[in-house]
Amino acid sequence: MAAWGERLAGVRGVLLDISGVLYDCGAGGGRPIAGSVEAVARLKRSHLKVRFCTNDSQKSRGDLVGLLRQLGFDISEDEVTSPAPATCQILKERGLRPHLLIHEGVRSEFDEIDTSNPNCVVIADAAEGFSYQNMNKAFQVLMELENPVLISLGKGRYYKETSGLMLDVGAYVKALEYACGIEAEVVGKPSPEFFKAALQAIGVEAHQAHG
Amino acid sequence: MAAWGERLAGVRGVLLDISGVLYDCGAGGGRPIAGSVEAVARLKRSHLKVRFCTNDSQKSRGDLVGLLRQLGFDISEDEVTSPAPATCQILKERGLRPHLLIHEGVRSEFDEIDTSNPNCVVIADAAEGFSYQNMNKAFQVLMELENPVLISLGKGRYYKETSGLMLDVGAYVKALEYACGIEAEVVGKPSPEFFKAALQAIGVEAHQAHG
Numbered sequence: 001m002a003a004w005g006e007r008l009a010g011v012r013g014v015l016l017d018i019s020g021v022l023y024d025c026g027a028g029g030g031r032p033i034a035g036s037v038e039a040v041a042r043l044k045r046s047h048l049k050v051r052f053c054t055n056d057s058q059k060s061r062g063d064l065v066g067l068l069r070q071l072g073f074d075i076s077e078d079e080v081t082s083p084a085p086a087t088c089q090i091l092k093e094r095g096l097r098p099h100l101l102i103h104e105g106v107r108s109e110f111d112e113i114d115t116s117n118p119n120c121v122v123i124a125d126a127a128e129g130f131s132y133q134n135m136n137k138a139f140q141v142l143m144e145l146e147n148p149v150l151i152s153l154g155k156g157r158y159y160k161e162t163s164g165l166m167l168d169v170g171a172y173v174k175a176l177e178y179a180c181g182i183e184a185e186v187v188g189k190p191s192p193e194f195f196k197a198a199l200q201a202i203g204v205e206a207h208q209a210h211g
Numbered sequence: 212m213a214a215w216g217e218r219l220a221g222v223r224g225v226l227l228d229i230s231g232v233l234y235d236c237g238a239g240g241g242r243p244i245a246g247s248v249e250a251v252a253r254l255k256r257s258h259l260k261v262r263f264c265t266n267d268s269q270k271s272r273g274d275l276v277g278l279l280r281q282l283g284f285d286i287s288e289d290e291v292t293s294p295a296p297a298t299c300q301i302l303k304e305r306g307l308r309p310h311l312l313i314h315e316g317v318r319s320e321f322d323e324i325d326t327s328n329p330n331c332v333v334i335a336d337a338a339e340g341f342s343y344q345n346m347n348k349a350f351q352v353l354m355e356l357e358n359p360v361l362i363s364l365g366k367g368r369y370y371k372e373t374s375g376l377m378l379d380v381g382a383y384v385k386a387l388e389y390a391c392g393i394e395a396e397v398v399g400k401p402s403p404e405f406f407k408a409a410l411q412a413i414g415v416e417a418h419q420a421h422g
Contacts, residue, residue, distance in 0.1 A: 130343040132378070139369065139378050157390045158350065167343070167350050167390050174389040175382035179368045 013049040013204035015211045019056050026162025029067050037072040044074055049202040052080045055154035055188040057124035058103040081198035083153035083188035084109035087122060098122040099141040101134055120149035125169040142180045150176055154188035224260040224415030226422045230267050237373025240278050248283040255285055260413040263291045266365035266399040268335035269314040292409035294364035294399035295320035309333040310352040312345055331360035336380040353391045361387055365399035
């Protein structure tokens with residue numbers, strides 16, 4: 001295995017995923033993945049610029065960073081790119097008022113968004129919030145719109161919790177897409193815009209980055 | 212508008228849908244659609260053979276027929292083709308033991324099916340049963356199988372209840388298909404086998420039928 005210096009020649013920045021890379025989420029907050037706390041510390045001591053880039057849409061950035069710091073990671077809120085703030089920017093730019101099908105843990109990210117008389121649906125990893133009743137409500141809002149707009153925070157198929165595999169937002173997006181005959185707009189990975197925004201935040205071009 | 216006799220020249224049998232055609236389901240059982248009770252009676256008085264062909268997978272045939280008789284329809288259980296009995300036949304033929312993600316109302320149709328140590332998932336319109344927990348359980352069963360088999364009773368997008376539009380089984384099938392990277396087998400409309408079985412039951416060929 002080549003030394004870091006050799007493998008990363010020409011690389012100026014690193015994007016790090018969080019869930020499943022730094023830690024496995026689960027009951028009691030989760031647990032760090034072996035070696036990841038030290039790896040982050042080592043990257044930060046290096047000449048490389050580091051940005052954390054997550055699709056986690058169950059928690060606000062503040063809560064996520066708080067949890068990671070408890071687990072021993074050296075991380076601050078302004079080092080994180082996550083889909084909720086990116087979505088809020090899109091909603092404001094386009095004058096969209098969302099019906100929110102989201103986890104309570106991330107609701108604070110949308111505090112400044114007008115949700116009256118919705119003209120779109122924003123869906124994120126709502127977990128237990130993906131009840132039949134809540135899915136139906138989101139579906140009915142979409143069906144009442146002339147041009148239904150569905151914005152999804154990520155399109156993950158599933159993720160691993162300490163208790164086992166869990167369905168992710170992408171599965172529920174497919175359900176609404178099929179029922180309404182529409183296609184969702186994805187904010188978050190794997191959207192190129194999302195990665196670009198993360199790199200922009202650390203002043204690195206795509207060819208100078210390592211994911 | 213041409214008279215029935217002219218429009219139906221060469222037609223020997225008629226397949227009738229039930230939900231949304233004979234009645235709208237909803238709170239308190241539902242209500243007949245205007246003119247449908249008389250239309251069924253008229254068809255039955257004619258020379259045409261009649262079969263009721265439904266994707267309704269919330270109720271057993273017995274319960275469905277009981278409800279329709281209460282609403283005034285002349286119908287008996289052995290005149291109905293529905294996906295649950297067709298699914299049971301497939302399960303038996305292929306030695307499949309299902310994990311059932313179904314409505315309690317249709318569970319009795321599966322009374323004789325071995326559901327121990329599941330080697331497939333059967334999904335039907337579970338309505339409130341489509342909780343996050345139940346969806347995850349079905350997902351986890353599929354992910355533990357070497358060759359995941361998902362059998363779906365119909366693939367409807369949504370249906371109308373008296374209280375509004377409701378997501379149908381097809382939406383939840385799409386969620387599991389996407390999460391597992393598989394394709395479901397559909398029993399019920401629009402599967403040609405399902406229509407053939409309905410016609411066979413009244414001894415009519417496809418070209419002699421009217422839907």
